[in-house]
Amino acid sequence: MTADTHPRSMPGWLIAPKNILVFLLRSPTSAFGLAVLALLILTAIFAPLLATHDPYVQALGNVLKPPGDGHLFGTDELGRDIFSRLVYGARITLTIIFLVSIVVGPIGLVIGTSAGYLGGKFDTVMMRITDIFLSFPSLILSLAFVAALGPSLNNAIIAIALTSWPPIARLARAEAMTFRNADYIAAARLQGASATRIIVKSIMPMCLPSVLIRLTLNMATVILTAAGLGFLGLGAQPPMPEWGAMIATGRRYMLDSWWLVTFPGVSILSVSLAFNLLGDGLRDALDPKQMNRR
Amino acid sequence: MSLPRLRLAGAAGQLGSIAVTLLGLLMLTFFIGRLMPADPVRAIVGEDATRETYEQVYTSLGLDRPLYEQFVYYLGDVLTGDFGTSIRTGQPVIEDILHVMPATIELATFAIFIGATLGVSMGVLAAVNKDRWPDHVVRVLSLFGHSMPIFWTGMIALIVFYAHLGLVGGSGRMDQFYIGLVDDRTGFLLVDSLLAGEMDVFWSALNHLILPAALLGYSSSAYITRMTRSFMLDQLGQEYVTTARVKGLSRHQTIWLHAFGNIRVQLVTIIALAYGSLLEGAVLIETVFAWPGFGQYLTSNLIIGDMNAVMTCVLIVGVIFIGLNLLSDILYRIFDPRTR
Amino acid sequence: MEKTILDVRNLRIRYGGSPVEAVRGVSFTLGRERLGIVGESGSGKSTVGRAMLRLLPGATITADMLRFEETDLLALSEKEMLKVRGRRMSMILQDPKFSLNPIRRVGDQVAETYLRHFQCSRREAHDKAVAMLEAVKIRDPERVFRQYPHEISGGMGQRVMIAMMLLADPDLVIADEPTSALDVTVRLQVLNILDGLVRDRGIGLIMISHDLNLVRNFCDRVLIMYAGKVVETLKASDLDHAQHPYTQGLLAAQPRIGGTRQPLAVLDRKPEWLEESL
Numbered sequence: 045m046t047a048d049t050h051p052r053s054m055p056g057w058l059i060a061p062k063n064i065l066v067f068l069l070r071s072p073t074s075a076f077g078l079a080v081l082a083l084l085i086l087t088a089i090f091a092p093l094l095a096t097h098d099p100y101v102q103a104l105g106n107v108l109k110p111p112g113d114g115h116l117f118g119t120d121e122l123g124r125d126i127f128s129r130l131v132y133g134a135r136i137t138l139t140i141i142f143l144v145s146i147v148v149g150p151i152g153l154v155i156g157t158s159a160g161y162l163g164g165k166f167d168t169v170m171m172r173i174t175d176i177f178l179s180f181p182s183l184i185l186s187l188a189f190v191a192a193l194g195p196s197l198n199n200a201i202i203a204i205a206l207t208s209w210p211p212i213a214r215l216a217r218a219e220a221m222t223f224r225n226a227d228y229i230a231a232a233r234l235q236g237a238s239a240t241r242i243i244v245k246s247i248m249p250m251c252l253p254s255v256l257i258r259l260t261l262n263m264a265t266v267i268l269t270a271a272g273l274g275f276l277g278l279g280a281q282p283p284m285p286e287w288g289a290m291i292a293t294g295r296r297y298m299l300d301s302w303w304l305v306t307f308p309g310v311s312i313l314s315v316s317l318a319f320n321l322l323g324d325g326l327r328d329a330l331d332p333k334q335m336n337r338r
Numbered sequence: 339m340s341l342p343r344l345r346l347a348g349a350a351g352q353l354g355s356i357a358v359t360l361l362g363l364l365m366l367t368f369f370i371g372r373l374m375p376a377d378p379v380r381a382i383v384g385e386d387a388t389r390e391t392y393e394q395v396y397t398s399l400g401l402d403r404p405l406y407e408q409f410v411y412y413l414g415d416v417l418t419g420d421f422g423t424s425i426r427t428g429q430p431v432i433e434d435i436l437h438v439m440p441a442t443i444e445l446a447t448f449a450i451f452i453g454a455t456l457g458v459s460m461g462v463l464a465a466v467n468k469d470r471w472p473d474h475v476v477r478v479l480s481l482f483g484h485s486m487p488i489f490w491t492g493m494i495a496l497i498v499f500y501a502h503l504g505l506v507g508g509s510g511r512m513d514q515f516y517i518g519l520v521d522d523r524t525g526f527l528l529v530d531s532l533l534a535g536e537m538d539v540f541w542s543a544l545n546h547l548i549l550p551a552a553l554l555g556y557s558s559s560a561y562i563t564r565m566t567r568s569f570m571l572d573q574l575g576q577e578y579v580t581t582a583r584v585k586g587l588s589r590h591q592t593i594w595l596h597a598f599g600n601i602r603v604q605l606v607t608i609i610a611l612a613y614g615s616l617l618e619g620a621v622l623i624e625t626v627f628a629w630p631g632f633g634q635y636l637t638s639n640l641i642i643g644d645m646n647a648v649m650t651c652v653l654i655v656g657v658i659f660i661g662l663n664l665l666s667d668i669l670y671r672i673f674d675p676r677t678r
Numbered sequence: 679m680e681k682t683i684l685d686v687r688n689l690r691i692r693y694g695g696s697p698v699e700a701v702r703g704v705s706f707t708l709g710r711e712r713l714g715i716v717g718e719s720g721s722g723k724s725t726v727g728r729a730m731l732r733l734l735p736g737a738t739i740t741a742d743m744l745r746f747e748e749t750d751l752l753a754l755s756e757k758e759m760l761k762v763r764g765r766r767m768s769m770i771l772q773d774p775k776f777s778l779n780p781i782r783r784v785g786d787q788v789a790e791t792y793l794r795h796f797q798c799s800r801r802e803a804h805d806k807a808v809a810m811l812e813a814v815k816i817r818d819p820e821r822v823f824r825q826y827p828h829e830i831s832g833g834m835g836q837r838v839m840i841a842m843m844l845l846a847d848p849d850l851v852i853a854d855e856p857t858s859a860l861d862v863t864v865r866l867q868v869l870n871i872l873d874g875l876v877r878d879r880g881i882g883l884i885m886i887s888h889d890l891n892l893v894r895n896f897c898d899r900v901l902i903m904y905a906g907k908v909v910e911t912l913k914a915s916d917l918d919h920a921q922h923p924y925t926q927g928l929l930a931a932q933p934r935i936g937g938t939r940q941p942l943a944v945l946d947r948k949p950e951w952l953e954e955s956l
Contacts, residue, residue, distance in 0.1 A: 073478065176362035179659045180652070181618035184636075188652045191640045192370045268487055272622050275489045276637055291490050295626075298493050299501050309490035317485035324481065577776035583733055584771070585791045585842065586764030588756075596779050674781065 067329040074325025080318035087134040097125035099132040099285045108301045118303040120294065126303065129285035130311055136286045137315060140201055140270045145259055147205040148212055153255055155209070156216025157247045161224055162239065171217070174210035182207045183269050190278045197286065200279035204269055208262055215258050219251040257330065261323035264316040271312045287312050352667070356660060363656045367649040368412050372405070416653075422646035426639065431650045434635065440525025441511060442624070442631035445554065446616045448547055452555030453616075454562060454609050461566025465574060466593060476563060484560035488553060488619045492626035495549055507546035509628035516542050550627045554619045558612045565608045569601040576600075603673045610666035614659045683850055683882040684708040684730070687743040691725055694736035700725050702906040708850070712876065712883040714893030714914065716928075717903035723886045726903075727852045730884075731769055732759055747849065765795040768843040769852040770872070773859035774835025778827040785811070785823025788842045795846045810841040814871050833864030840872055850882040857892070869896055890917065890928060902928070905952050924951055 068074040087094060096116065103123030111118040117126040159170040177185065182204075189203035223229060223246075232242050273279035274288025282289060287308040294304030379395050387395075400408055415421070421431040457480075464476040500508045507513060511527050520527070520534045528547070531539040573579065574597060582592040621633035628634070632651065639647035684707065691701040701722040706713070717723045728734050730744075732751065744751045746767060754762065768791075771777035779787055789807035792798065798806075804823070811819035814837040827835060836856065843851060856872065857865040873896055876883045887893050893900055894914050902910040902925045910922040920926050930943040 172358060172362060175359055176366055176656075179359060179363065179656050179663075181615050181655065181659075183618045183621065184652055184655050187621070187636070187640060188367070188370050188648060191643065191648045192645065264485060268485075271487050272489060275487075275622065276625065277641060288487070288489075291487075291493070295493060298497060302497060305490065305493050309487060309494065312487045312490065313485055316487070317481065320481045320485050324477070577771055577773065578779040580733060581771055581777045581787075581839075581842075582779070582790075584731060584763055584769045586760050586762075586794045586846075587790075588760055596782070599781050600779070 064326070064329045068322070068325045071325055071328070073321045074328075077318040077321035077325065080314050081322065084134055084138060084315055084318075087131055088138045091131045091135055095125075095128035095131045097128040099124060099129040100283055108297060108304075110301070111303055117307045118301070120290070120304055121297055121301075126290075126307055129290060130287070130307060133285040133287045133290065133308070133311065136197070136280060136284065137267065137270075140197075140204070141263055141266065143201045144205050144208065144266050145263075147201075148209045148262075149255060149259055151205075152209045152212025153216050153248055153251060156213035156218075156255075157220040157243050157251055159213070160217035160220025161243050161247055163221075163224075167217070170213070174213055177207065177210040178214075180207070182265060183272055186269055186273060187276070187278065190273060195278040195281065197280040197284065200270060200273045203273070204266055208266060211262065212255055212258055216251045216255055219254055220247050223247055223250050254330075257323075257326050260319065260326060264319040264323065267312065267316045267319065352664075356664065359660060360657070363653060363660075364413060364416060365409070367653045367656075368409050370652075371645045371649045372401075372408065421650040421653075424639070424647045425644045426642060426647070431647045434647070435632065435650065435654060437525070438631050438635045441527070441629060442617070442620055442633060444526045444528060445547065445551055445624070445629060445631060446613060446620055448551035449554035449558065449616055450609065450613045452552055453558035453612060454555075454605075456555060457559035457562025457612075458566050458605060460559065461563040462570055462593065462598070464563065464567045465570030466589070468571060473567075476567075480560040480563040482560075483556045486557065488557050489622040489626050491553055491557075492550065492623050495553060496626070499549055506549045507542060509546075511546055511629065512539060512542040513546075546627075550623045550629060554616055554623055557619055558616050561615070562605075562608060562612055566601065566605060569604050570597060573597040573600050603670050606669045606673060607666040610662045610669070614655075614662045617655055617658065682707050682709055683747060684884075685743055685745040686730075687741060689726065689729065689739070689741040689744065691722070691729055691734065691740075692738045693734075694738070700737075700906055701729070704903070704906075704908050706901055706908065706911065708882050708884065710880050710882055711898040712873075712885060712896060714885045714887060714897035714900040715903060716887060716890060716893050716900055718888060720905075721903040722906040723903050724854055727769060727854050727884060727886050730850075730852060731763055731767060733763075761795070764791050764843075764848070765846045766848050767850045767852070768846070768848045769854060770836075770839050770843050770856045772855040774827065774832055774839050775859065777839060778835060780827050782826075783823065784825050784827060784830065784838050788823075788838060788845060791842050791845045806845060807841070810845045811838070813844075813875065814838070814841045816841075831864075832860050833868055836860060836868050837871060840868070840875070844875055844879070844881070847879065848881065850884070851876065852884045852886065854886045855888070856885070858887070858889070865892075890932060907952075909951060923948065 068078060096114075101124065103119070106119055106123040107121055109115055109119040109123075115125050115127065117130065120126055120129070155170055159167040185207040186200070186203040189206055190199050193199040193202065220243075229242060229246055232246055237245070270279055271286075271288030271291075274286045275292045277289070277292060280286030280289050282293065290308040291305050291312075294301070294308070298305045379392055379399065379401070383391050383395050396402060400411055403411075419432065423429065424431045424434050427434055460476045460480065464473045467473050496508065499505045510517075516536075516539045520530045520536050520539050523530050523533055527543040528540060531537070531543055570593075574593075576597075579592055579597055582596045583589075587595065617632070620629075620631065621636055623629070624631050624633035625637055632654075636648065636651040639651070686707070687705045689701055689704045690699050692699045704722075704726055715723045715726065725734065725737075729737075729739050730746070730751070732739070732754075739752065741752060746762070749762065751759075751762075778784065785804070785807050788810060789800075789803040792803040792806050793800070796803075808819045808823055811822060816822050816834065816837055822830065822834070822838070830838070836859075840856075853872065857868055860868060869892070872883075875881070883897075885893060885897055894917050897914045900912055900914050900917060901908050902912075902920075902922065904924050910920060910925050912920060912925075917925075917929065920929065924945075924947075927943065927945040931945055933942060
């Protein structure tokens, strides 16, 4: 069983995802995480069908209405339906997650595997650079980038991506170094394969599974950072229904109209908790010692 | 074996690597400040300045020189302690920061005490009861702390504990009518109020401090809990733990008299790192609680686009991080007899 | 044989979650003698030793009888067990590199045994510990008392371990591979110290080992274990006349000075050994 599910065994790594999924569903917490994420994705896809109102249309005669009465989660200070805004906000959250992943994953993978395989000066310089990036809390560095780029959702995504590749690169490097001296790599080299070819064809596929897992683990942080930027007015700009920004505008009314900040906050919390639970489950699932015991 | 010489070489190597990291840090802040689209001249002269004024400021900032020359000037300025002037206050940035820093340090220190106490005890509890219900409860609790958007939890806590229950003070470091009552000697309000003998101010300050500190502490406890648990599990599998049990010590005594001593060193290291990460949460929580500290200074300058102030703040966070790393290293040497 | 110290009948041990028992019906008695338990890794010999002290977290121990002097070990509460461990029964672990707490002074660790079981001052415990360190032939015990485990050698560490485990004057000591981690040159020295103390104080000793020669020289009787069962019990002096094919196999696999130069015999394990009982 362990041999089949081991993420690194090449013939097995097509079967592995299925086994991991089965394992995750067996634990209530990671099953919950998966369910929330499935819900998020479905909500984002079917947003127009689920939303009861237009998320941007203001109704100034109907502001700060408490939940109920045709508005599931009430209305905000401009009379917009909070539930509908949350539903559309799921699209923004998913966009952030998706874009950050497709930027960070490849960057981290390329830099990490190259540094790990090539070694030498390139490795030293690259690892120095990751060191420097890692000596900041991610939010602070993202703040700096956004401040320089100018506040907007796109810039927030760029800033988050710029600050979250180093841990991925570190991981990919460590993995690459374990494969560097393997016999099949030596065989490829003897056949005259170029370094680029070896990295792309032989090393990267081997590092991919653990990089994907690490990305999942980082998503909770990405979501919190994005929400934090939105809250500080540096991410998505009004009137976009971004959850962090919704909390920021709702803050002025929070003492009388609690629903303005409560529901977006719960949404952020659930998604980031879901990623954390899922990540925790993945860690267990891929730890062979754990697999044997259960 | 020339152990002392080895250790000296290690220390020198470490200092060298710190110097390189610091230089990299400076490069990073410099390039973020200069290369990105934000226009430092516009931030100073404003939108409707004449072309002449613009050009004048442009040259006076040295922006017409090549980039590497600019960096050398920047390096020289930083090394002489000149970080530029804040647009908002007109004061040297570094003075501004030194002025607001104590408020943040007070908050963060209080928070780390809460976080470390909570995290260490929960981590030990989880390790000792591995795979039983306390372990699961602790895991969910700490993942929860790790997942909450702290700016939001801050607001909810304000609504509940301040607005509805009236248990704690609201925003700011103390109640409005106490402001200005105590001289600013150390900048740490708890200390200043005690020095001045103003107990009312002291209690008010404590009352305002407890909620943001507890939230920050809880969020940082997630990491501390997880690490404590794994360190403790490592130790509980060691033979000396069995030895202690064979001698007749109870599980409880074994854990606290033997195993805990062995994770103390590692705990100090991760608590130092957690202290650094607190600064991140502090930026957000200070905004929510109108806490006049470093985080609020940073965010208010972000919004007006004063890159001088922002980059100095970022640089200082980086330096604090490196300093904490170094500190944890030193503490490691002090605590572990094997490195003495 | 005089008074029985330990009476074990049909001891069975199963680790949590495992479908098979690690120890399957072991019985033996022990007087004021030195009993060797020999077997290969995984035969359950260490498990038996730890079961006597009830230090097997997550394992279920059952037995028809597990009596230590007048005490039924299985009937004791954990709290009562604390008074047995270290005081009346103790165990010498294999490798002092791992079995001593790395960040506490050697002497404090030795004295702790005494402090745990007797009402006394720190000073008194200190003196006892120093005297005991002297008894295990450590020169300059005051200096060693103040040292940390990483500052002393393996042989010294194991003598410290012996001092720690004999300090409260127990009636039974279990030595779990006490010299396997040591340099060959100091093995004999450490064993002689242990042997001397055990004889002088009339302590019952169970020596768990995989080393037939060692057991032959330092024990009165030997139990041979295989796959969680005792396959043979005999006097140490009768080892050469062992009946069971497993014991004979073990003996044949030993190199001998002056023996033939043929390749050593390889143990041929028979599946029926797993099932037969004594």
